[in-house]
Amino acid sequence: MKRRDFIKLAGASAALFPLTPAAFSQQAGLSRWNSYRLTYKVNLPDEGKRTRLWLPLPDTNDTPHQFSQGSVWSGNAEIARFDTIAGTASPMFYAEWHGSGPRSVTVSSVVKTADRTVNLYHHSERGSSAIPADIKRFLQPTKGMPLDGIVRKTALSITKEANNQSPLKTARAIYDWVVDNSYRDQAIRGCGRGDIKSMLESGNLGGKCADLNALFVGLARAAGIPARNHYGIRIDESATHKSLGKFGDISKEQHCRAEFYLAGLGWVPVDPADVHQFTLEEGLPRDHLKVIALKEKLFGSWEMNWVAFNHGKDITLARDSIAGTLPFFMYPHAEIGNHQQDSLEPAEFTYRIVSTELVGTGAKLS
Numbered sequence: 001m002k003r004r005d006f007i008k009l010a011g012a013s014a015a016l017f018p019l020t021p022a023a024f025s026q027q028a029g030l031s032r033w034n035s036y037r038l039t040y041k042v043n044l045p046d047e048g049k050r051t052r053l054w055l056p057l058p059d060t061n062d063t064p065h066q067f068s069q070g071s072v073w074s075g076n077a078e079i080a081r082f083d084t085i086a087g088t089a090s091p092m093f094y095a096e097w098h099g100s101g102p103r104s105v106t107v108s109s110v111v112k113t114a115d116r117t118v119n120l121y122h123h124s125e126r127g128s129s130a131i132p133a134d135i136k137r138f139l140q141p142t143k144g145m146p147l148d149g150i151v152r153k154t155a156l157s158i159t160k161e162a163n164n165q166s167p168l169k170t171a172r173a174i175y176d177w178v179v180d181n182s183y184r185d186q187a188i189r190g191c192g193r194g195d196i197k198s199m200l201e202s203g204n205l206g207g208k209c210a211d212l213n214a215l216f217v218g219l220a221r222a223a224g225i226p227a228r229n230h231y232g233i234r235i236d237e238s239a240t241h242k243s244l245g246k247f248g249d250i251s252k253e254q255h256c257r258a259e260f261y262l263a264g265l266g267w268v269p270v271d272p273a274d275v276h277q278f279t280l281e282e283g284l285p286r287d288h289l290k291v292i293a294l295k296e297k298l299f300g301s302w303e304m305n306w307v308a309f310n311h312g313k314d315i316t317l318a319r320d321s322i323a324g325t326l327p328f329f330m331y332p333h334a335e336i337g338n339h340q341q342d343s344l345e346p347a348e349f350t351y352r353i354v355s356t357e358l359v360g361t362g363a364k365l366s
Contacts, residue, residue, distance in 0.1 A: 048337025
């Protein structure tokens with residue numbers, strides 16, 4: 001099921017959104033979904049003759065673990081529309097102002113999530129079907145993720161013992177290598193940029209989620225396994241790990257995750273970056289039993305206190321955008337005249353992102 005139509009009513013209430021994705025609960029056998037409202041509140045400075053704003057929105061390609069129920073907006077933008085990122089089907093919101101005066105907009109999306117686990121223990125790749133044509137594009141290089149040179153050399157080095165074995169074992173070898181050889185670098189701004197060539201050339205494998213998970217994705221692609229990053233945001237507290245969740249003001253909770261594709265099974269979720277975030281923030285050694293358990297868990301599952309936006313790389317929001325090409329689109333982006341707002345500083349940018357859990361006909365507030 002794919003919902004690409006948005007409710008476009010200013011000031012609409014949560015009552016406008018249906019809250020039971022029955023089709024998915026029956027299809028996937030899921031008995032428990034969590035419902036959230038994700039809200040952007042943006043107030044831009046009264047500067048420049050032209051102001052433009054782009055916001056990433058929850059993915060509308062519904063799955064058994066994420067179900068979009070539409071978005072609404074209100075505010076005083078002269079131009080406003082729900083759109084898709086150029087060249088993709090991924091949703092975004094665009095607004096534009098001219099002249100002077102206050103510039104404000106509020107955009108809310110309702111989305112349901114259910115924890116995601118792929119059973120790998122009984123997976124057999126004997127007689128598996130070929131990789132579908134639309135999946136093969138996730139074997140291609142990108143600007144920040146070349147697949148030749150040091151990336152391919154590293155991938156071959158990691159997987160040499162897994163050669164002639166299954167893609168699942170090859171993917172696991174890469175996942176283990178990334179977890180064992182990289183680390184979370186708190187000094188990096190935001191989520192990083194995903195420039196894995198520079199990381200490998202320098203030998204400095206420190207980074208944030210967009211770096212460490214891109215390292216897995218690039219090495220997997222270089223080894224012939226389709227893989228991709230998913231860019232999104234944490235929207236609730238974690239049920240099991242305090243350091244891996246947030247509720248309420250989530251303005252700085254953007255998070256990137258990764259997947260790889262197995263013929264005959266489909267997309268498999270992983271998140272080596274969260275192993276490192278947990279290890280660092282909990283102050284635990286890598287050989288601690290809790291770290292080992294989380295490493296195993298995050299090869300094949302995601303706790304869905306997180307919402308996916310898109311999996312695009314090398315994004316051009318508009319041909320005349322002063323930002324040019326973005327490595328990915330996970331943060332609000334605004335341009336005032338010839339000045340680009342700093343997306344990594346919500347207070348300077350003057351935006352807030354807030355999560356609310358919808359319970360029955362009401363809402364749980366932070």
